Amino acid sequence: MPIDNAFATHPGRVAEAAEKINEDFAHAWVKHGVSYQITADGNHRTDFLNPASFVVNEIQRFVETYAEPNMLAGAFHCANRVLLAFKKADGELYDHSTFATVDLTAITEKKEFVMAHVGDGRIYLIRSGKVQQLTKDHTEAQRLADEGKITKEQIFQHPDRDLLTSALGFANPRIDLRAGKVQNGDIVMLLTDGAHKVINLEQLHDIVYEAGNCFETCNGIIKVANALGGPDNISVCVSYLRT
Numbered sequence: 001m002p003i004d005n006a007f008a009t010h011p012g013r014v015a016e017a018a019e020k021i022n023e024d025f026a027h028a029w030v031k032h033g034v035s036y037q038i039t040a041d042g043n044h045r046t047d048f049l050n051p052a053s054f055v056v057n058e059i060q061r062f063v064e065t066y067a068e069p070n071m072l073a074g075a076f077h078c079a080n081r082v083l084l085a086f087k088k089a090d091g092e093l094y095d096h097s098t099f100a101t102v103d104l105t106a107i108t109e110k111k112e113f114v115m116a117h118v119g120d121g122r123i124y125l126i127r128s129g130k131v132q133q134l135t136k137d138h139t140e141a142q143r144l145a146d147e148g149k150i151t152k153e154q155i156f157q158h159p160d161r162d163l164l165t166s167a168l169g170f171a172n173p174r175i176d177l178r179a180g181k182v183q184n185g186d187i188v189m190l191l192t193d194g195a196h197k198v199i200n201l202e203q204l205h206d207i208v209y210e211a212g213n214c215f216e217t218c219n220g221i222i223k224v225a226n227a228l229g230g231p232d233n234i235s236v237c238v239s240y241l242r243t
Helices: 013-017 051-066 069-089 140-146 153-157 201-211 214-227
Strands: 003-010 024-031 034-043 099-107 112-118 122-127 130-133 176-181 187-191 234-241
Touching: 003 024, 003 034, 003 214, 024 051, 024 234, 034 051, 034 187, 034 234, 051 069, 051 099, 069 099, 069 112, 069 176, 099 122, 099 187, 099 234, 122 201, 130 201, 140 153, 187 201, 201 214, 214 234
Parallel strands: none
Antiparallel strands: 003 234, 024 034, 034 099, 099 112, 112 176, 122 130, 122 187, 187 234
16 A cells, blocks of 8 residues: 655754754654654754654654554653653753653555653544644643643643653653554644644645645645744654555
């Protein structure tokens, strides 16, 4: 089953103007017929460590060693242990603020789909013109909404909407897993918060169907996110299952 794929990352309009480094990372690769896509949003990048690329490298290393898409949770926990060990060894440089949110998808030749999620990045499935969010943000505001203490609409204005409850670099991160089947014509998209916090589902739909291919979709999302202020780093990964 042929899969078109593209990924891109950009520091965002605000960081670019301030000449700040991009703490995001995006990547895609194929191993034993399985197509992997990953985005990561890091925090507290230094000259010696970019948490986002660090955990992506460790996750890919684990995945390629065991070559089993159903072991994504193991890959995340392994990467987390390595990051925690790195932080402990250099405690003067790295503390609780050194972490990364990660989203990873795997699509097999038999159209099996597996995903792993930690943090506030998002994974979307676009099928028959409809955009479906497959992940739930690991934030304090989302937790309050899940408990019925605030409404879903209040999440976006809540002071703790950016306070993470899980990420790699935390002692006991929560990893959300999901498995299923995909079909020809599906589009799988991964976005870091620099994109999804300013682009709504309707805009996302329009960008995808006006773009025409994965590469133009990535560039379109970055362009629109920056036009809407570009308040944070932006990373995108798009996979299209050809009909």
